Structures are given as C-alpha cells and as structure tokens.
Amino acid sequence: MTKDSxxxxxxxxxxxxxxxxxxxxxxxxxxxRIKYPPNIKSIRVMCSGRVDVVFILESxxxxxxxxxxxxxxxxxxxxxxxxxxxNRRVLLTKKLLGELGIEPDRLxxxxxxxxxxxxxxxxxxxxxxxxxxxGPIKLPREG
Amino acid sequence: MVKQKILExxxxxxxxxxxxxxxxxxxxxxxxxxxxxQSVPSRKVVFPVxxxxxxxxxxxxxxxxxxxxxxxxxxxxxxFQPSDKPLGVVLHPCQxxxxxxxxxxxxxxxxxxxxxxxxxxxxxxxxTYADFPEKKNPIDFILDDFKSNSDKSEQFLRSACxxxxxxxxxxxxxxxxxxxxxxxxxxxxxxxSDSGIKILEDLKLDTFKDVKKREKxxxxxxxxxxxxxxxxxxxxxxxxxxxxxTSFFDKCVNCHNCMNVCPICYCRECLFDSSVFDAEANKYVxxxxxxxxxxxxxxxxxxxxxxxxxMILSCVKCGLCEQGCxxxxxxxxxxxxxxxxxxxxxxxxxxxxxxxxxPMVVYREDEYVEVGxx
Numbered sequence: 001m002t003k004d005s006x007x008x009x010x011x012x013x014x015x016x017x018x019x020x021x022x023x024x025x026x027x028x029x030x031x032x033r034i035k036y037p038p039n040i041k042s043i044r045v046m047c048s049g050r051v052d053v054v055f056i057l058e059s060x061x062x063x064x065x066x067x068x069x070x071x072x073x074x075x076x077x078x079x080x081x082x083x084x085x086x087n088r089r090v091l092l093t094k095k096l097l098g099e100l101g102i103e104p105d106r107l108x109x110x111x112x113x114x115x116x117x118x119x120x121x122x123x124x125x126x127x128x129x130x131x132x133x134x135g136p137i138k139l140p141r142e143g
Numbered sequence: 144m145v146k147q148k149i150l151e152x153x154x155x156x157x158x159x160x161x162x163x164x165x166x167x168x169x170x171x172x173x174x175x176x177x178x179x180x181q182s183v184p185s186r187k188v189v190f191p192v193x194x195x196x197x198x199x200x201x202x203x204x205x206x207x208x209x210x211x212x213x214x215x216x217x218x219x220x221x222x223f224q225p226s227d228k229p230l231g232v233v234l235h236p237c238q239x240x241x242x243x244x245x246x247x248x249x250x251x252x253x254x255x256x257x258x259x260x261x262x263x264x265x266x267x268x269x270x271t272y273a274d275f276p277e278k279k280n281p282i283d284f285i286l287d288d289f290k291s292n293s294d295k296s297e298q299f300l301r302s303a304c305x306x307x308x309x310x311x312x313x314x315x316x317x318x319x320x321x322x323x324x325x326x327x328x329x330x331x332x333x334x335x336s337d338s339g340i341k342i343l344e345d346l347k348l349d350t351f352k353d354v355k356k357r358e359k360x361x362x363x364x365x366x367x368x369x370x371x372x373x374x375x376x377x378x379x380x381x382x383x384x385x386x387x388x389t390s391f392f393d394k395c396v397n398c399h400n401c402m403n404v405c406p407i408c409y410c411r412e413c414l415f416d417s418s419v420f421d422a423e424a425n426k427y428v429x430x431x432x433x434x435x436x437x438x439x440x441x442x443x444x445x446x447x448x449x450x451x452x453x454m455i456l457s458c459v460k461c462g463l464c465e466q467g468c469x470x471x472x473x474x475x476x477x478x479x480x481x482x483x484x485x486x487x488x489x490x491x492x493x494x495x496x497x498x499x500x501x502p503m504v505v506y507r508e509d510e511y512v513e514v515g516x517x
C-alpha cells in the first residue's frame with residue numbers, strides 16, 4: 001500500500017471490533033454484500049473496553065494511519081460498562097494526541113451493533129475519506 | 144474548640160520550634176511514630192525517616208527538598224495493612240495530593256494516619272541542595288528569603304515548584320503554616336480534620352488572630368503563581384509538535400526512572416518493563432526492510448506516551464520525574480500542560496476531593512454522546 005501523500009494515498013486502518021456487536025456487524029456487512037473500502041485490518045476483541053492506549057499507540061507506530069474502535073451501543077455492553085469506559089479513555093487519548101501534535105481524528109470510536117452492517121460500512125467509508133484528506137500520519141522515525 | 148493556634152518562635156529558631164511541637168506529639172503518645180525529613184549522617188541532604196523515639200528527632204521540616212515521593216512511602220507502609228497505632232506523616236502539599244490519589248487507587252490506607260501538611264516554600268533539586276552554591280545552608284537560605292520577602296531562592300527552585308499554584312496543603316489533618324506569618328515570632332498550627340482537632344485540643348497554645356493577613360497573603364501568592372502557570376503552559380504548548388517531541392526525548396536512555404519515582408505510577412509490574420513488545424529476530428528484520436532502517440531501542444516514545452495516558456489524570460505536577468531523570472530532560476515542559484489540559488477536560492482535580500473517584504473508573508450513561516449517538 002502506498003504511503004506517499006499523492007492522490008492515490010490509501011490509508012492503513014487498524015480496527016478493534018467488539019466480539020458481541022461490531023465484529024458481527026462487520027460480518028453482516030460482508031454477508032449482505034455491502035461495499036466498503038478494503039483499508040481496514042480488523043482485530044476482534046472481547047470488548048471495546050479491552051483496548052488499552054498502548055494498542056492504539058503501537059498501531060500508529062507500526063504504520064497505521066488511523067485506529068477505529070467499535071463497540072456496543074450505550075446500555076448494550078455484554079459486560080455492563082466496557083463501552084462507557086472506552087468512551088472516556090478514547091476522549092483522553094484524543095486529547096493527548098492533540099497536545100502532542102498528532103491529529104486527534106486519527107482515532108475514532110463508534111457504536112455499531114450486530115444488526116448494523118450498513119452503519120459499519122458507512123463508518124469505514126467515512127473514516128477512510130477523512131484519513132485520505134489528512135494524508136499519511138507524520139510520526140518520528142522511531143520504528 | 145479553636146482550630147487555629149500559634150507556636151511561639153524562640154530565638155528565631157523556626158525549625159527548632161516545630162521540632163519541639165513534634166516531639167511533644169510523640170512524647171504524649173498522640174502519635175506513635177512520625178514520618179519526617181531528617182538529615183542523613185553526611186548532613187548533605189535530608190531523607191524521610193520514620194521516628195518513634197522523640198530524643199532521636201532532629202527533623203528538617205522546612206528543608207527545600209523532596210528527595211523521594213513521600214506519598215509512595217506512605218503507600219508502601221500502609222498498602223498491606225493499615226497501621227494499628229497513630230502514625231504522623233509530614234508531607235509537602237503535592238505529596239498529600241498524590242497520597243489522596245493513591246488511596247483512590249487502593250494503594251494506601253489512611254486509617255490511623257495523621258497527615259501533617261506544611262506550607263511549601265518550594266524545593267530545590269537533589270543536586271542543587273547537596274552542592275548548594277551559597278554560603279548559607281539551603282534551609283536558612285530559603286527561610287531568610289521568605290522572611291525578607293525576596294525571590295532570590297526562585298533561581299534554585301525546581302521548575303515544577305516555580306509554577307506551582309497549590310503551595311498550601313489541602314486534605315491535611317494538621318497544617319503547619321508559614322504564609323502571612325511573621326515567622327521570627329510565630330508559626331501557625333491549624334487543625335483541619337476531626338483527628339487533627341483531637342490532637343491539638345489540650346495543647347496550651349495561643350489562638351491565632353491575624354487570619355485576614357494570612358488569607359490575603361495566600362490569595363496573592365496563588366494568584367501570582369496561577370498567572371505564572373498559565374504563562375508557562377502557553378509558552379510550552381505552542382512549541383510542541385511531533386517533530387520537536389521526538390527531539391525532546393532524544394536523550395532518553397530508557398531507564399524508566401521517571402516511572403519509578405512517580406508517585407502515581409504504582410503498578411508492581413509495568414507493561415513497559417515486560418517483554419510484550421519483544422519479537423522474533425525475523426520480525427525485526429522485516430520491520431527494518433519495510434523502511435530501510437529501524438532505530439533501536441525503539442520504544443522510548445511509546446513508553447512516554449503510554450505512561451502519560453495511564454497516569455496523567457492523577458498527575459499532581461510534583462516534578463519528581465524531572466528530578467529523577469539522569470539525562471536532565473525537562474519533562475515538566477510536556478507533563479504540566481498535558482496534565483492541566485486533560486484534567487480540565489474531565490473537570491477533575493487530583494488530590495482535591497477524597498470521595499471523588501478517578502475519572503477512568505466511573506461513567507455516566509448520558510455523557511459524551513456526541514462520540515456516537517446523536
């Protein structure tokens with residue numbers, strides 16, 4: 001995948017998907033043959049609350065241009081409160097990314113239920129378009 | 144009962160006066176042991192000691208030095224089991240705030256702990272203190288500076304102390320007060336909590352009268368420091384972007400000292416000390432091939448950003464990370480603005496309210512709906 005800032009830039013996205021909702025939502029998008037850009041690399045987690053900030057930073061450091069976290073709608077978390085806590089953590093991480101000169105919008109948190117195949121496709125399409133506008137991530141040459 | 148009393152200072156010996164007061168507390172059995180800073184045998188620096196014999200007490204309560212996180216020491220003492228006997232701990236205001244955070248994080252227990260807070264004149268770095276360039280010793284220097292209302296000591300203060308706008312203890316049981324006092328003559332002893340009142344109630348001391356003067360002094364001081372803090376944040380925030388951030392951490396040797404001395408970093412096994420980021424040789428080679436080169440060790444920025452995300456909402460801006468850095472990286476330039484801005488976002492002030500939970504363990508069902516539900 002190209003990493004230059006030309007028009008053909010295709011962003012790399014790491015997507016952490018909740019086992020109970022968003023992963024099934026992505027599945028539904030597939031079985032329903034809904035089209036969405038192939039830029040995401042999905043990782044299934046048992047709850048969006050499992051996503052630690054280190055996962056996000058490690059993804060960005062290893063070549064992701066954006067990180068998507070998708071979890072259950074408010075009130076629907078399989079473990080009662082995981083999605084609420086992710087919400088807070090994402091807000092903090094966005095704030096700090098902004099402080100440090102990385103665009104906060106490279107991190108995105110969405111609620112996608114198992115029945116929302118179309119919403120999943122919309123979210124991914126929208127995110128890819130946004131990242132294309134932002135261009136490749138500028139990170140220090142660390143590794 | 145009168146909550147604010149005065150200790151009469153004899154021969155302008157401020158330290159001695161406070162020591163007599165502390166000795167009395169130990170002798171009367173109101174506290175069984177006292178955690179306080181005292182000179183080490185070389186007399187070069189002071190370090191916290193736990194004293195139970197009043198005759199061995201030679202505390203340096205006003206020494207402008209914070210050699211180690213005293214809140215972490217209280218955590219070490221109490222985290223397995225609360226103390227059976229009353230234990231006095233003399234702490235700087237920032238360390239009281241850190242201790243409150245550690246209690247919220249279940250790392251310390253305040254049962255039978257009497258927190259004695261001291262009005263903080265600021266602290267020097269360990270190196271500055273040990274090899275103090277002036278003729279006087281650092282304690283006399285900072286007290287004389289305070290008496291004469293000059294700011295000569297500011298050049299020696301740690302950067303965190305220069306912009307500290309919380310130099311008055313909050314959440315203490317007893318406060319030893321200097322601000323707004325004529326310390327050649329008297330020092331304030333204030334009981335703040337119930338256990339503080341119990342300790343002071345039968346001490347025969349004069350009542351403190353000049354409350355207005357102290358309040359005015361503190362108001363001016365905090366106002367002044369808040370302005371300095373705002374200017375500091377404005378100055379530093381504009382300068383940080385991802386390019387400068389990397390060069391900022393260029394000198395980092397990955398010793399993780401900032402983490403070890405941080406009062407808030409309490410994890411017994413830190414993720415960044417573990418081997419989760421290690422990989423097989425082939426993966427390193429593959430990474431190198433994808434970019435042509437690969438810097439090693441490769442996780443210093445990940446460590447700092449990751450650590451910042453984990454502890455920043457509880458950061459009390461004590462600056463121990465900066466003091467502990469062997470490469471003299473000015474960590475406060477990044478951590479103070481980040482802490483201020485992140486805490487503002489969550490409307491959270493670390494160390495302020497004992498009953499308020501840390502933001503990352505609570506939630507409201509209706510909050511931040513703009514992230515997803517519209």
